[in-house]
């Protein structure tokens with residue numbers, strides 16, 4: 150299963166991906182986690198990315214594509230993956246398309262977690278208090294929601310036009326949301342198998 154999880158910051162992509170990877174038996178690839186690891190390790194990518202991430206802006210497409218290309222060339226993705234945090238703009242959606250075509254691994258499904266802005270703001274406040282991620286500061290969260298609306302929302306339309314997008318309600322108990330995503334994936338594969 151090759152799956153992209155879309156959704157605004159704090160919509161639960163990471164939480165749901167961590168659960169789904171166990172059920173689907175494929176790795177969870179989070180570009181946010183990869184970038185935070187690079188920052189923590191002080192790599193050249195991390196040094197370039199830190200200020201951009203703290204401000205809630207997008208790290209450059211070139212850096213992301215190089216990172217992703219490297220990750221998708223590893224052995225553990227040959228049975229699929231759950232991609233979380235990428236693509237975040239139309240250029241990235243296009244780049245992903247080309248990359249997956251090149252390695253002969255087209256996407257099976259794109260699931261968007263739908264969560265209203267008020268709920269996002271509340272969730273990020275809780276995460277900020279617990280984890281102190283600079284980009285969860287309420288002021289930065291508002292900027293991230295703006296980046297999402299302007300740059301990432303069109304990515305959902307891109308997949309919708311191709312008949313690939315499933316929208317799932319991301320509000321509710323964790324188990325309930327996981328069950329909704331699994332139902333969406335089952336519907337998708339039933340439709341694909343005609």
Ligand code: ADP
Pocket residue numbers: 157158159162163180181182184201202203205206207208209213233234235236237241284293
């Ligand atoms: P969340 O899921 O809460 O939105 P992430 O952990 O996915 O947060 O991402 C944190 C930050 O990492 C983003 O705000 C951005 O600065 C950077 N980032 C992650 N993925 C990408 C990407 N595909 N393109 C550009 N920047 C990215």
